[in-house]
Amino acid sequence: MPEYKHLFFDLDHTLWDFDANAKEALIEVYDHFELEAKGVHPFVDFYKHYLHHNEILWDRYHKGFITSDELKWKRMWRTMLEFKIGSEQLARDMSVHFLERLPVKKILFPHTIEILDYLTAKGYVLHLITNGFEKTQWSKINNSGLNKYFTHMITSEASNSLKPKKEIFDFALQKAGASLAESIMLGDNLDADIQGAINAGMDCVFVNHLKISTDIKPTYIIHHLEELEQIF
Structure with a gap:
């Protein structure tokens, strides 16, 4: 088994x-x-439409077809269009409020803190590689208590690249002062995290919370974070 030192997590x-x-x-x-008084109801339908448009626009953002600003407000605008409301200003205001409230939320996957304590105690150096927005991601880790575990956080904005592009992994290795041989990527996204790591020549752990099937061959597959104790 390789002697890993640097563990790069998705967030x-x-x-x-x-x-x-x-x-x-x-x-x-x-x-x-x-929104209910504006005819946007029930919430479950609003939520369903938001998820649909958010997924489409994130894919377009990852492929470079739209900017981060367009992603942020257009997912709200497209959602509201489903209810025959086409106000760009309302969509932009909703986006601002959402991005203010989202980063202060603190729900983590089960055993997140326990496994980070375990890995830190064993001497691993932990980092984050995320396609999220710089200000938002820092707010998330600060509010959820994760900041103390990570030495570096590499974001798409800071690196001027996006997972799965090789450049963001190269940037992360350079910033961490790490070699490929002693590094491993851990994430849930088969394209961004796993195929991205493979393209960069980095070992990887597919954190398969949803237990989906894949033809991609990560170095390791786990279904629960506590299973990392069997690897490290």
Whole structure:
């Protein structure tokens, strides 16, 4: 087994439960802007449409077709169009409120703190590589208590690249002062995290919370974070 020293984690959907936190924040947006009174109901339909458009626009952002600003407000705008409301200003205001509320949420996947304590105690150096926005991601780790575990956080904004591009992994290795041989990527996204690591020549752990099948061959596959104790 390779002698790993540097562990590069993804944040959203791997350690920080993005879906649970986003739903809480969207409930607050829904209430704050009194969307039910505007004909946007029930909340479950608003939430379903948001998830649909958010996924499409994130894919377009990853592929370089839209900017981060467009992603942020257009996912709200497209969602509201489903309810025949086409106000760009409302969509932009909703986006600002959502991005203020989301990063203060604190829901983590089970055993996140325990496994980070375990890995830190064993002497591993932990880092984050995330496609999230710089200010938002820092707020997430500060509010959820994760900041003390990580030496570096490499974001797409700071590196001027996006997972799965090789450049963001090269940037992360350079910033951490780490070699490929002593580094491993841990994440939930088969394209961004796993295929990205493979393209960069880095070993990887597929954190398969959803237990999905894949033809991609990561170095390791786990279904629960506590299983990392069997690897490290």
